[in-house]
Amino acid sequence: MKTIIEPFKIKSVEPIKFTTKEEREKLLKDVGNNPFLLHADDVLIDLLTDSGTSAMSSLQWAGIMNGDESYAGSRSFYRFEKMVKKITGMKYIIPTHQGRAAERILFSILGGKGKYIPNNTHFDTTRANIEFSGAEAVDLLNEEGKHPEIRADFKGNMDVEKLKEFIKNIGHENIPVCMLTITNNSGGGQPVSMQNIREVKEACKQYNIPMFLDACRFAENAYFIKKREKGYADKSVLEIAQETFSYADGATMSAKKDALVNIGGFLSINDDELAQKCRNLLIVTEGFPTYGGLAGRDLEAVAQGLEEVLDEHYLQYRIRSVEYLGEKLIGAGVPIIEPPGGHAIYIDAKRFLPAIPLEQFPGQALTCELYIHGGIRAVEIGSVMFGKYDSEGNLIPPPMELVRLAIPRRVYTQSHIDYVAEKIIEVYEKREQIKGLKITYQAPMLRHFTAKFEKIND
Numbered sequence: 001m002k003t004i005i006e007p008f009k010i011k012s013v014e015p016i017k018f019t020t021k022e023e024r025e026k027l028l029k030d031v032g033n034n035p036f037l038l039h040a041d042d043v044l045i046d047l048l049t050d051s052g053t054s055a056m057s058s059l060q061w062a063g064i065m066n067g068d069e070s071y072a073g074s075r076s077f078y079r080f081e082k083m084v085k086k087i088t089g090m091k092y093i094i095p096t097h098q099g100r101a102a103e104r105i106l107f108s109i110l111g112g113k114g115k116y117i118p119n120n121t122h123f124d125t126t127r128a129n130i131e132f133s134g135a136e137a138v139d140l141l142n143e144e145g146k147h148p149e150i151r152a153d154f155k156g157n158m159d160v161e162k163l164k165e166f167i168k169n170i171g172h173e174n175i176p177v178c179m180l181t182i183t184n185n186s187g188g189g190q191p192v193s194m195q196n197i198r199e200v201k202e203a204c205k206q207y208n209i210p211m212f213l214d215a216c217r218f219a220e221n222a223y224f225i226k227k228r229e230k231g232y233a234d235k236s237v238l239e240i241a242q243e244t245f246s247y248a249d250g251a252t253m254s255a256k257k258d259a260l261v262n263i264g265g266f267l268s269i270n271d272d273e274l275a276q277k278c279r280n281l282l283i284v285t286e287g288f289p290t291y292g293g294l295a296g297r298d299l300e301a302v303a304q305g306l307e308e309v310l311d312e313h314y315l316q317y318r319i320r321s322v323e324y325l326g327e328k329l330i331g332a333g334v335p336i337i338e339p340p341g342g343h344a345i346y347i348d349a350k351r352f353l354p355a356i357p358l359e360q361f362p363g364q365a366l367t368c369e370l371y372i373h374g375g376i377r378a379v380e381i382g383s384v385m386f387g388k389y390d391s392e393g394n395l396i397p398p399p400m401e402l403v404r405l406a407i408p409r410r411v412y413t414q415s416h417i418d419y420v421a422e423k424i425i426e427v428y429e430k431r432e433q434i435k436g437l438k439i440t441y442q443a444p445m446l447r448h449f450t451a452k453f454e455k456i457n458d
C-alpha cells in the first residue's frame with residue numbers, strides 16, 4: 001500500500017501539552033480513575049469522540065465571518081438549505097442545534113406509549129429520545145455485526161427478515177417509523193450496503209411505514225459502498241449519497257460528524273404534514289425555521305463542510321487513516337473489532353485483558369492505562385457504560401467489553417497515529433501488570449460520565 005498523504009496543508013496550529021507519566025498518574029488518581037473527568041488540556045491525544053471535534057477548513061472559517069445573522073430569512077440558511085437539498089433531495093430542511101434535537105422533535109411527534117421503532121442499532125441519544133417519548137427502541141442488527149472477530153463488508157446491515165417478522169408480530173400500525181443508522185456507530189462504525197438500504201425501504205413500503213436515516217456519517221458510508229459494493233466503483237460519492245437518501249422519507253443528522261463542524265444538525269423530511277408539525281415544535285424549543293438553534297455563521301460552516309466531506313481525497317484519507325491504525329494494532333496481535341469501522345477503532349478488552357474479570361472493569365482499566373502510559377484518552381464502552389445488576393447485586397455485563405478510539409476529522413497527522421499505535425502496543429506487551437478496578441462512587445443513571453474507581457491491589 002502506497003502512502004496516502006493528508007489532503008490538506010496546515011494553516012493554523014494548536015499546541016498540545018506534554019505531561020510526564022508521574023503527572024498523569026496523579027491527575028488520573030485525582031479524578032477517580034475516570035478519564036472522562038480529566039481536563040482536556042491534560043490530554044495529549046484526545047480520542048474520546050469524533051463528535052464536534054473536527055478541524056474546520058479555511059473556507060469554513062471564512063464562512064464564519066461571512067455568516068448572515070438575520071433572525072429570519074438569513075442568506076446563510078438558504079445556502080445551507082440548498083446544500084442539504086442537493087444531497088438528500090428532500091423537500092423540507094429543518095436546522096437544529098445538534099442531532100439529538102432533531103431526534104427529540106421527531107420522536108415527540110411520532111413516538112409515544114405503545115409504539116415501537118426499529119433500527120439496525122439505535123445510538124444512545126436516539127434510544128433515549130424514543131424511550132423518553134414512551135415508545136420502545138428495538139435493534140435488529142444482522143448476525144455478523146454482533147461478532148467482533150468476523151470480517152465482513154457491511155456489518156452494519158439490518159436483518160431484513162427479522163424486520164419483516166417484527167412488523168408482522170407488532171403490527172404495522174404500531175410502528176410509526178423505521179430508522180437505519182449509517183454508519184452504525186454503536187456497532188463499531190460499520191457500514192450499511194445500498195442493497196440493505198433498498199431492502200429495508202421495500203419492507204417498510206409494503207406496510208406504509210416511513211423509513212428515516214440517522215445520517216450522521218452518510219459520507220463515510222457512501223465511501224464504503226463505493227469501495228466495497230458491486231456496481232458503485234465508478235459512481236461519485238455524491239451520487240451514492242443521493243441514491244442513499246432517495247430511499248428515505250426523512251433523516252436526522254448531527255452535523256458534528258460528517259458536516260465537519262463543531263456544532264449543528266438538521267432534520268430533513270418529505271411529508272408535508274409531518275414537516276409542518278416539526279417546524280411548529282422547532283419554533284417552541286429551538287428557534288425560527290431559518291436558524292433552528294444555530295447562528296447564521298454555523299449554518300454557513302455546515303454548508304461548506306458538506307461540500308468538503310464529499311471530496312474523495314478527503315474520504316480516502318479519512319477511512320484509510322482509521323484502517324491504518326487498525327492494521328498496525330492487528331499486526332501486533334492487539335484484539336480489535338474487525339474490519340476497522342469508519343470513525344473509530346474498538347479494542348476488545350475481554351481478549352486484551354483476559355485475566356481481569358468483568359466485575360473489575362477491564363475496559364475501564366485499559367482506558368486508564370492508555371492515559372497513564374501515553375496521555376491518550378479513549379472511552380470505555382462496556383460494563384461501566386452498559387452494565388446492569390441482578391437482584392443480588394451481581395453484574396450482568398453487556399455482550400462486548402470495548403475501548404473506543406474515535407478519530408477526530410482532519411485533526412491528527414500520521415505521526416500522531418503512529419504514536420498512538422506504538423503506545424497501545426507497548427501497553428499490550430505489559431498487559432499482565434494491569435490491575436482491575438472497583439467502583440467507589442456512581443450516579444444512578446449514565447454512571448460512566450461521573451463514576452469514580454480505585455485500583456484493586458492484590
Ligand SMILES: *Cc1c(COP(=O)(O)O)cnc(C)c1O
Nearest residue numbers: 098099100123125185216254256
Ligand atoms: C452523535 C450521534 C447522534 C446524536 O447527535 P448529537 O449531535 O451528539 O446530538 C445520533 N446518532 C448517531 C449515530 C450519532 O453518532
